Amino acid sequence: MTFEHILYNVTARVATVTLHRPEKRNALNGAMVAELRTAFSIAEKDTNVKVIVLKGSGEAFCAGADLEYLQQLQKNTRDENLADSRSLMQLMQQIYYHDKVIIAQVEGHAIAGGCGLVTLCDLSYAVPDALLGYTEVKIGFIPALVSVFLVRKIGEGRARDLLLTGRLISAQKAEYYGLVNQVVPAAEIAEYVAKIADDLCSGTSANSLKVTKKLIAGVLDLPLGEALEGAAQRNAETREHADCQRGIQAFLTKEKMKW
Structure with a gap:
C-alpha cells in the first residue's frame, strides 16, 4: 500500500x-x-x-x-x-x-x-x-x-x-x-x-509477547485480587499454548529455540 x-x-x-x-x-x-x-x-x-x-x-x-x-x-x-x-x-x-x-x-x-x-x-x-x-x-x-x-x-x-x-x-x-x-x-x-x-524476533515467543503486553496494560485497571486472578488464568492458558510447550521442551533438552 x-x-x-x-x-x-x-x-x-x-x-x-x-x-x-x-x-x-x-x-x-x-x-x-x-x-x-x-x-x-x-x-x-x-x-x-x-x-x-x-x-x-x-x-x-x-x-x-x-x-x-x-x-x-x-x-x-x-x-x-x-x-x-x-x-x-x-x-x-x-x-x-x-x-x-x-x-x-x-x-x-x-x-x-x-x-x-x-x-x-x-x-x-x-x-x-x-x-x-x-x-x-x-x-x-x-x-x-x-x-x-x-x-x-x-x-x-x-x-x-x-x-x-x-x-x-x-x-x-x-x-x-x-x-x-x-x-x-x-x-x-x-x-x-x-x-x-x-x-x-529470534529470542522470544510472539504469543508470550502479546500476552505479556496485555497483562501489563490491564494490571492498573483492576483491584489486586482481580488482577491476580486474571494473571493466574492467563498463566494457565499460556501453559497450553504450543509456543510454551515447544519452549519448555527446548529448555529441557538444552536446544537453542528459534522463534
Whole structure:
C-alpha cells in the first residue's frame, strides 16, 4: 500500500513505520493519523511481522500538530473536533494495546503529540541531542489524551511536572524519568534498535509477547485480587499454548529455540 505522509516497509520480520513529512518536521495532521492507524493495522494482521519500529525522517522525530491543522481545528464545530479527537484517541489505543512490540527510534526532537507517540511505545531509544516534552499548555491547549498514558508510565508526580510546565527535557532526563529506555549515540542508534528488534524476533515467543503486553496494560485497571486472578488464568492458558510447550521442551533438552 502507498502512503502520502508515512513510509512503511517490512524486513526480516520487522515493520518500520516512518513519519515522512521532513519539511514539516514530521508534524501530525488528520491524514497522517489516519495513515498511521492503517499501517499499524496492516502490521498487526501480517504474520510475517513480529516487531514494529516507529521513527521519523529528517532532523525531528515529530514536532507535534501541524500549524495548518491547528488553524483548521479553530474553524471546526464541536462535533468535528470531537470526531478528530476520537481518531487520535483510537490511534493511541491501537499503539498501546497492539499485539506486537512497538519500538520508538527517536533521532530528533519529540514535541507535544510527537512525545505522545513516544509515550505509547513499548520501548523507546533516543539520541543525546533529542528534546522531549508536552508543550500544549503553552498554546492554551491541553495534553488530554496523552495524560492518561503518561501517568501510567512515569507516575503522577513526574507527569504533573511535564504536563503542567510544558517544559522540554533532555533525552538524559527523559531516561531518568522512565519516558525513554536508553539514550544511544546518534551514530549507533539505528544499529542498536535493529539489534533489539532482532533479539525480540529470534529470542522470544510472539504469543508470550502479546500476552505479556496485555497483562501489563490491564494490571492498573483492576483491584489486586482481580488482577491476580486474571494473571493466574492467563498463566494457565499460556501453559497450553504450543509456543510454551515447544519452549519448555527446548529448555529441557538444552536446544537453542528459534522463534
